[in-house]
Structures are given as C-alpha cells and as structure tokens.
Amino acid sequence: MSRIAVINLATLGLLIGGALTAHLTGHAFLVTLATKAAIFALAGVGLNFALGYGGLVSFGHAAFFGIGGYVTGILASHAMSGQPLTTLPYTMNGTNEMLAIWPMVLLVSGLAALAIGALSLRTSGVYFIMVTLAFAQMIYWFAVGWPAYGGEDGLSFYVRNAFPGVQTMQPLSWFLICAGLLLMTLGFTAVVMRARFGLALQAARRNTQRTVAVGIRPFGIRLTAFVLSAMITGLAGSLYADLNRFVSPAMLSWYMSGEIMVFVILGGVGRLVGPVAGAMLFVTMEHLLGGISDYWQVLLGLVLLGVVLWSPGGIVGMLSGRGRGHA
Template sequence: MRKVVTREAIANGSLALLLLAVPFAAIAMDEPFYVTLATRIAILALAAVGLNIALGLGGLVSFGHAAFFGLGGYAAGILATHAFNAEPLLLGIPATTSMPVIWLVALVVCGLVALPIGAVSLRTSGVYFIMITLAFAQMIYYFAISWPAYGGQDGLSIYVRNSFPGVNTALPLPLFLICYGLLLLGLVLFWTLRNSRFGAALQAARQNPTRLAAVGIAPFNIRLTAFTVSAMITGLAGALFADLNRFTSPSMLSWHMSGELIVLIILGGRGRLFGPVAGAMLFVLFEFALGGITERWQLFLGLILLGVVLFARGGLMGFIAGRERHG
C-alpha cells in the first residue's frame, strides 16, 4: 500500500478542524452570527454529501434533490407544528419535538419517496435523467405551495426549535455541534460506502456500465440503492436546515436548491470525500462576503463556477489534494 497519511487526508483533516474552530472563535469574539454561518455550512455540506453518493460516485446527476431536502424540512416543520398545537397526526399518532425522532421520520419519508422516483428516473440516463428528476421535484414543490394546511406559499414556522436530549438547542453552539456531528457521520458513511463492494460496483457503473454488466452485475439495482441512500441523507440535512432557520418553506423544494447542491459539489470536487465540505465553505463564504457587497453576488459565483469547470475539473479538493487514485 501507499503512504498512510496522504495529502488528501491532511487536507480533509484541516477542513474538518477549520469548520469546528469557527464557532468557538466566534463565541470567543462574541459574534454568534458566525456560529449560524458555520452551522449553515455544516448542513449544506451534509446535504451535498448525500447528493455526492448519487452524483459523485454514481454519476447520477439528480437535479431533483431539493425534493428530499425540502421533505426533510417539512418533516421537521409539520411534526413541530403539530406538537406545538398539541394536535395528533393522522390516526391519532402523537407528534414530537424530539430531533432524533424527527430525523428518523425524515430519513424514512425520503427513502420511501426516493425509491419510486429513482425506479422511474433510472430507466433513463443523461439529460433525460436530469429532466425527469427535476420534474418530480417540481411536482412536490407545487404540491407544497398549493397545500394550505402547512402554510402553502408562505411556508411553515417552527416557533420553538426542536429538542435534543440533554442539549439546549436554542443556543447556537450546541446546535452547531449536533449538525457537525451528523456531518461527520455522513462523511463516515460516504467513506464506508465508497470503499465497499457496493461502492466499487457504483463507481464502475459510472465509469462504464457495460463493463459492470459484463461481469454480471446489473447497474440498475446498484444505482437505485445509491439514489435512495443519497436522498435520505439529503433529507436529514433538510430537517436540520428547518431547525436552524426555525422555518420550512417551499423554496427548500425548488429547483434553485437542487442547482445549489450540484454547484456545491462541483466547486468542492465531485466524488471526493470532503468535496461537499469544501464546496459548502466556499459557497457560504461567497454568499456572505459578496452578498454583503452586491445583491448580484451570484453573478460572481457563476464566474467562479465557470472557472472551476473550465480549468480545475477536480474542484477545490482537486486543487489542494491532487488527483484521486483508486487502489
């Protein structure tokens, strides 16, 4: 085997520590706003880690992952609203404000929705796959807008942030640590999947589906599993995002959000373990720094994205950690 500590491992460790350090420094400097910013980075990174399984490892350019991000958000919002109003859900099931239960609901709902969407979408490929995932996500978006029970166009406020046993989630730092912890778990899961038999088949399906079929592995099942797991992780991030903002809105479901997640991955490095983290840091930094100067900050982001696509295909991780090698 090669060197144990690679350049990529150093880069990954540095990014992880940097993100962890920001909120502590912010608290020390009495600037709690930066804690929120770091939390936003962690959550968007987690959402992109999910998409990175489908897009990065499997080459499945889903332009509909906002559907899962939003569904996770609505899971948090709806459960919190019912619990706040002390109204049971359907069939008298009591609602809850417990984050772990909400996360579980978000994971299950997103898995159950992703399975049929994936099963239909994965019959196509290329541009058709992009369009069909977009179409499904927009269907869910318009459904949310036209459903007045949960806010419709106005969205849904979470009056009291959901709770986590033994933690005061109303404070910014504990909430950051919860999100950061889940991001690390998501990264461990991505890493484990990538190195497993499943990951080998999934990456082969991206590189050459004919090769995969020629050894006797049907690409469809592998891709469907990847798409579903990918959606579940993005959904979990959506639940956290709703709790961070104490607000769920249809915009979480819109195609802008899907595009944003793809941009994060391309900026950071497609298929790279820390690509989504690097991408989310860069994105939120631009959003904050350029957004303070001009309302047209997305124009500059677009130019940078153009630069990355044209000159640095590996994204930020490709730039700092070099090309990826597979065993």
C-alpha cells in the same frame, strides 16, 4: 499521511475550529454561519453519494431537502398545536424530539426517493437529469398548492426542536449537533465506498458494460445509492428547517437543487470532503460578497463558470493536484 488525508483533515478542522474560535471570541453569528455551512455540506454529501460516486446526475435533490424540511415542520407544528397528525389507522401525534423526527425524515425521504428513483433510473443521461428535475418540480407545486401547511407562504414553528440533554437554541451546541451528524455521514460514506457495494457503484459509473459483464446488475445498486443519497439530503433538510425554524416551498425549488449541486462541484466531485469545502466557500462568498453588493450572484456565476471550465476538480481537486476525483 497522504495528501488527500491532509486536505480532508484540514477542511473539517477549518469548519469545526472556525466555529469554536468564533464561539470563544464571542461571535455567535459566525457560529450560526458555520452551522449553515455544515448543513449545506451535509446536503452536498448526500448528493455527492449519488452524483460523485454513482454518476447519477440528479437535478432534483431539492425534493428530498424539502421533504426533510417539511416532515420536520409538520411534526413540530403538530406537537405545538397538540392536534394529532392522523387518527387512522391509529393516533399519531406530532413531536418536537429530534431523535424521533430524524427517523421519520429518513423514512419519508427514502420512500420518496424509492419511487422517484425507480422511475427515473429507467432513463439515463440527459433524460435522467431532466426527469429528476421534473419530479422535484412536481413536489414543489404540490407544496405550493397544499393549503393545510401554509402553501406558498411556508410554515413557521418558532421553537427549535429538542435534543436530549442539549440546549439546542444555544448556537455552539446546535452547531455541534449538525457537525456531529456531518462527521458521522462522512464516516458512513467513506466506509460504504470502500465496501463491495460502493466499489460496484463506482464501477458501474466508470463502465456500465463491463460491470454488467462481470455479473453485477447496476439497477439495484444505483437505486440503493439514490435512496441513501436522498436520505442524507433529507436529513440535511430537517436540520435546515430547524436552523431557520421555518420551511417553505423555496426549499423544494429547482434553484435549491442547483445550489446543492454547486456545493458539490465547487468543492470537488466524488471527493469525500468536496461538498464540505464547497459549502464553506459558498456560505463565505454569500456572506462576504453579499455584504458588498446585492448582485453577488453574478460573481458566484463567474466563479462557478471558471471552476467548470478551467478547474473541473473543484477546490479539493486543485489542492490535491490530481484533477477530478476518482475519475
């Protein structure tokens, strides 16, 4: 087994094993903490898809995280109140079945990413970073001003949505659902990045001109990667909404985009389990340092600065001794 495979297994083992141990020793709070890490990891895996493999530095992934959250919250609140979402062109009711919510989340965040990506990918470099940020801000302000679903105050839905045969309010079952989705997405990413599409995407990141010269047009590939990446992050947003049973414009803010990026960088850019390691470290730091001082983010800032300046490969890069992933 290669060193990187050992790191991958160890990281996932730490997350899942940690949650199981916490459950067996009766620390339900730590199980919830692990769930939060798994959800953040999923959001990071989504961003890593575009950023790590495709080189598309999106500073607006909070848009998709928040859209996933809002779709979930809106469907759940309609299911609770019994009022249909819309009666035109046909009656559409809310739902609290996760299996019905997730496809809707994937659809809406995918469509949003298609529109945003088609416009943003006309630009590159610094422009791309700022344009994605600006689109996310646009959606943020829309959510703040849209009174129907709580506006600035956000939207609560009291009961976690249902999954067939599972008691979702039980911390361990809920963790296993999130971790299961995380594992499936990691598997999907690993397969896609070995397939022709993934290879073309990575080739376009490393050398766009050469890729074009061998007859691959990067735009469509990049747009597809951006949409897939947004769908994964949107799914994470849906789970995050279910975790808190609450959505608010904070999920859409630029700060959230920055945090998702931090998960990816702390763990290791372009590494399969990089975002998982990063999200685990972030949640652990938030929990431990947040208990010591209210100003723990100063320390987070210093750690982040240290990683960027002296260890650009993140945790996984450091452990594997090979610096930045694939680069």
